[in-house]
Amino acid sequence: MNVLLWPISGDPPMADTMQTVRILRIVEHGEGLKSFWVPAIFNIEPGQFITLWLPKVDEKPFAVSGSAEGELEITIKAVGPFTRSIMNCRPGDWVGIRGPFGKGFSLKNGAVLVGGGIGNAPLKFLAQRLSVAGMSYSWLAGGRSKADIRFLRYINPAETQNCSISTEEFFPRSSNNSKILPRSGRSRRSQESGERGKSENSGKLNLDESKLSLDELKPLDSPCSSHPRENVIGDFISIFESLHIFTDDGSEGRKGLVTDGLAEVFSGVFPLPEASPGADAGKRMDGGAGGRGLPSSVPTFICGSGPEPMLLATRQFALSRGIPVELSFERYMKCGIGLCGQCCLDGTGIRLCVEGPVLTEKQMAGVTEFRLSHRSSSGRRAIRNTTEAPKVTELTERKI
């Protein structure tokens, strides 16, 4: 019989334990929408999540929206007490962090990313990783309006300041809405630094320097930066090429639902850009099931994150076409480590914080609660939808 150790007694990082780090920098994308950059004290994959703790406030789960060398970006929209409270944080403030939790998205060639609102945050990280891996993908980013998805404008603020990216096509620049909050006590980053990627794209630089003047932001010790190429600006160019914006009010991109774009991608209206030449996908990635060997412009796979109705519409589309799909769901979470039962899905008992939050179609198949209201912190559903909820008496007749 094998002897098992208490799981966190082994190698650091003891990720499930609470660790506190300083917020390195904060990017404000508009009212109540900010990106917080923190030291990457563990490796994390797109779609996995972390928790943030503000002492005397609360601890809440969040997706990671991007990474740079030794740093993670968490993009947060103010919707509740915690998220409103973190909007008042300043660079240098301590914040507790635990993670990585759960299972993320597969990295596969030919992915079509479908995001709604702040749900685009984990997809931004996924797009970054796909770009780094040299995989082709298309990203349909939806929001209510321009302000909802403004954060997508900054793929990596630490790296874009001196580099030239033409972002006009997808991101008409706004002059005042985004600004970098300086980190107190640090000197400004010199213009001489950050030369990487400059030569090829020079001349196209349109970014407002006043908007993007960054502080000297040396990452803290970064023991687990396993993706050094994420700093190369070329990776981010391919994100812009792959991005299609949809807004409900037409204030940016196309007017309409992001799910409308799905059919167009799969019928070739939005071709997937070619994978970036010289990409080292073959060296670094094992390749997904739908992966290499297919022409890179063929969409084969859907990754979704956003409001549940959008996810369910996406799932319906994928089912109708027989397309593999991975969707990131949200539930009230407390412990993050699969113990409290708060995020267990009815039907299968899947713990969203451990076996999710990204679910495959196989995992979604037996779930019975998708159209019900979510459980609150007490575990009670806000409203029982009696037309949808299985009645106990009916359960005997259902295949369980």
Next chain:
Amino acid sequence: MNRLATDLCGIRLESPLVLASGIMGMSASSMKRISEAGAGAVTTKSCGIGERKGHPCPCVIPFEHGLLNAVGLANPGIEEMNREISEFKIRVGKPLIASIFGKTEDGFGEAAARISLSKPDLIEVNVSCPNVASEFGLPFAADADACGRITHMVKERANGIPVSMKLSLQCPSIAAVGRACQENGADAITAINSVGPGMLIDLNVRKPILANQVGGVSGAAIMPLAVRAVWDLFRAVTIPIIGTGGVTRPEDALQLILAGATAVGIGSGVYAYGLDIFSATNAFLAQWLERDECSSLADIRGSAHG
């Protein structure tokens, strides 16, 4: 022949392993999953008469040797839990233990009466939650007389459903509390609840990490305490003991049985080992019984006392 089959208060368990209260016992589906993972029975999260949100987060924090938790008796209320229990009973053929708490001695009786409507196989009475002292006062489990009165009250109103009292180690003598429960009609004892409360402080923000500041200690750190508690109770009472506390490896479960446990609760072990802890422990116990040519767990229960 199933060497692991266990009789607990007249309830037949296919395995002595019981999902401890507070771990994943929120819904029929999650408890069904634990059943399928190899638990002989499951215990619901403790529930009371009214809905409770519990403490803010962080409410469960792992540390090097265990977990610190202050979930704070979050529960949807007995009415809602009864739906889940009913659904579980229909979908799963295994026994279910319903855990209840009350704020007052009368409250326990009322909770027992209400939970009995969904006909759980056993009612576990949580008189020992260590992380609600600021609201509830010292756990009743510290007071043998109070435990006796609560046992009596719950037994009167449980509609004939067997009752197990969940005790705390934090009392002058757990044996004395156990005896008081037995004398008042308890059918079983569950021991122990998490220990403490304890506290962890973050060095950078210089604040307690748990939102509730203090919380119950569970996991590997308390396993020897649970073994000793079961040992003491086995000498003090004749009713069965559900030995719970710090089982994070299959070997730990056997220690509790050798100390006198009839069934073994597993909670933090689900984190430490994963859901496989149930099947792995079942396999370990079966192999061990075979090796020592024992036909059932009854042959070895409490044999450390000999």
